[in-house]
Amino acid sequence: MEAGYLSMTILKQQANWEQLTKGAHQAKEMGQPILVSYTQRIDAWDPLSFFAKAGNLLHGERSFWSDSTREIVLVGVGHTLIFDERDTVGENRFSAVERKWKEWVANALISENGGPGTGPVIIGGFSFDPEKKKTDLWKGYHDASLILPRWMLTLNEHGRWLTTNVVLTPEENIAQLKEQLNKEKSILDEAAQTVSFAKGTPFVTKEVAPDSWKQSIGLATREIQKEKLKKVVLARELRLTGESSFSPEGTLASLHANQPDSYIFAIERGDGCFIGASPERLVKREGRRLLSNCVAGSTVRGADIKEDLALGEELLHDQKNKDEHDFVVQMICEAFCQESENVEVPDEPTLHKLRYIQHLFTPVTGWAREGTSLLSMVHRLHPTPALGGWPWSESLSWIREQEILDRGWYAAPIGWLDARGDGEFCVAIRSGLLRGAQASLFAGNGIVEESDPEKEYEETRWKFRPMLSALEH
Numbered sequence: 158m159e160a161g162y163l164s165m166t167i168l169k170q171q172a173n174w175e176q177l178t179k180g181a182h183q184a185k186e187m188g189q190p191i192l193v194s195y196t197q198r199i200d201a202w203d204p205l206s207f208f209a210k211a212g213n214l215l216h217g218e219r220s221f222w223s224d225s226t227r228e229i230v231l232v233g234v235g236h237t238l239i240f241d242e243r244d245t246v247g248e249n250r251f252s253a254v255e256r257k258w259k260e261w262v263a264n265a266l267i268s269e270n271g272g273p274g275t276g277p278v279i280i281g282g283f284s285f286d287p288e289k290k291k292t293d294l295w296k297g298y299h300d301a302s303l304i305l306p307r308w309m310l311t312l313n314e315h316g317r318w319l320t321t322n323v324v325l326t327p328e329e330n331i332a333q334l335k336e337q338l339n340k341e342k343s344i345l346d347e348a349a350q351t352v353s354f355a356k357g358t359p360f361v362t363k364e365v366a367p368d369s370w371k372q373s374i375g376l377a378t379r380e381i382q383k384e385k386l387k388k389v390v391l392a393r394e395l396r397l398t399g400e401s402s403f404s405p406e407g408t409l410a411s412l413h414a415n416q417p418d419s420y421i422f423a424i425e426r427g428d429g430c431f432i433g434a435s436p437e438r439l440v441k442r443e444g445r446r447l448l449s450n451c452v453a454g455s456t457v458r459g460a461d462i463k464e465d466l467a468l469g470e471e472l473l474h475d476q477k478n479k480d481e482h483d484f485v486v487q488m489i490c491e492a493f494c495q496e497s498e499n500v501e502v503p504d505e506p507t508l509h510k511l512r513y514i515q516h517l518f519t520p521v522t523g524w525a526r527e528g529t530s531l532l533s534m535v536h537r538l539h540p541t542p543a544l545g546g547w548p549w550s551e552s553l554s555w556i557r558e559q560e561i562l563d564r565g566w567y568a569a570p571i572g573w574l575d576a577r578g579d580g581e582f583c584v585a586i587r588s589g590l591l592r593g594a595q596a597s598l599f600a601g602n603g604i605v606e607e608s609d610p611e612k613e614y615e616e617t618r619w620k621f622r623p624m625l626s627a628l629e630h
């Protein structure tokens with residue numbers, strides 16, 4: 158366990174108000190603000206309805222995150238603290254967020270909680286490449302932006318939980334705060350009722366520069382032949398215009414229902430909502446245990462079982478896809494060997510089948526060394542060659558110069574971190590940014606020497622399907 162994560166005070170479950178009073182005393186004694194976090198069991202709250210209705214309380218600050226097995230679902234509303242890359246001097250954005258988080262956690266009062274994903278949890282993500290020139294498309298989405306929500310609903314193996322996070326200052330008026338919290342809680346109680354989601358708005362789709370994207374594939378393969386690069390991931394964008402505003406709530410509900418083996422996320426910043434269904438874990442930490450998945454190399458799903466099996470078999474033996482996959486396995490294994498012990502990785506990939514696409518899949522696990530944290534692993538791994546390329550910095554520079562789109566948070570780490578240092582990040586692919594009646598969807602492919610522009614173009618079409626069909630819901 159990381160030093161700093163342990164020093165917080167864990168209180169036995171007790172009346173919330175007592176905890177606030179204790180926190181106020183502590184803030185006064187220490188002469189500094191104190192984070193107080195308490196978790197209570199909540200019955201029958203539906204996370205999608207909660208996300209939808211909580212918009213009435215605090216619009217623009219909602220987060221939804223579910224792992225691919227639905228073991229942990231988190232819905233954050235409002236903000237108590239914001240962690241971003243500002244004030245970072247001489248450190249990277251991942252360690253800056255971690256340092257600031259540990260500082261708050263060190264003096265926090267935290268009620269004994271309901272297991273994974275409860276208690277104070279920061280949730281959010283990072284941009285793909287802080288060095289890429291920014292455009293207005295991603296306004297509100299910083300290079301690092303994780304939020305400690307005011308209210309967070311957690312679903313885990315032990316049940317459903319509501320965590321309340323507040324920061325108490327030495328001057329805090331506790332009576333007023335209690336009143337305010339009670340008011341908010343009663344609005345959220347209403348949010349617990351199940352809602353049904355309206356049909357999506359009709360929309361027109363514009364492909365952004367598909368021909369120059371295909372040309373860039375040719376350019377990339379020539380760079381690879383010249384051995385300047387070995388692999389590079391090139392992405393393209395679809396711009397959608399709706400007849401009326403797109404619905405983040407309905408889109409999220411549709412992704413959740415129709416993409417069962419994917420991470421489901423929605424991160425709101427002001428009037429924007431970045432949303433998606435990603436099949437790819439970047440890294441998870443449970444105590445000292447670290448887990449990552451290599452997901453790269455793709456084919457379409459078959460029309461029937463026979464065709465599907467044949468396509469899967471072909472993928473498992475296809476050299477071009479195996480090459481795409483191997484760069485990812487090598488890089489992740491190397492990072493794990495440096496940062497952890499007892500690394501385990503199977504010799505051959507298996508198949509990860511999603512609704513519209515199947516991938517080559519290799520899990521990697523290890524036991525974190527002293528000093529290796531979840532965010533230090535995110536820093537170490539991002540971007541893997543499933544999103545960036547190989548060699549690491551050459552492929553990133555190439556993307557920065559050649560790709561015409563602003564990736565923003567697409568293909569970047571999105572996830573959560575708790576007060577113990579546990580948490581999980583996936584990579585934000587199969588995703589789109591919704592803003593009113595405008596949406597941008599993103600899909601990219603690993604380009605290797607044998608890549609063919611038309612086939613790669615076809616592959617991006619499979620990758621757009623989850624978001625396109627969710628928007629049609």
Ligand SMILES: C=C(O[C@H]1C=CC=C(C(=O)O)[C@@H]1O)C(=O)O
Nearest residue numbers: 453454455543586600601602603
């Ligand atoms: C970059 C994306 O997918 C990556 C993940 C799995 C398979 C991939 C591929 O086969 O090209 C990509 O590396 C995307 O969906 O936008």
Ligand SMILES: [Mg+2]
Nearest residue numbers: 454455602603
């Ligand atoms: Mg591919």
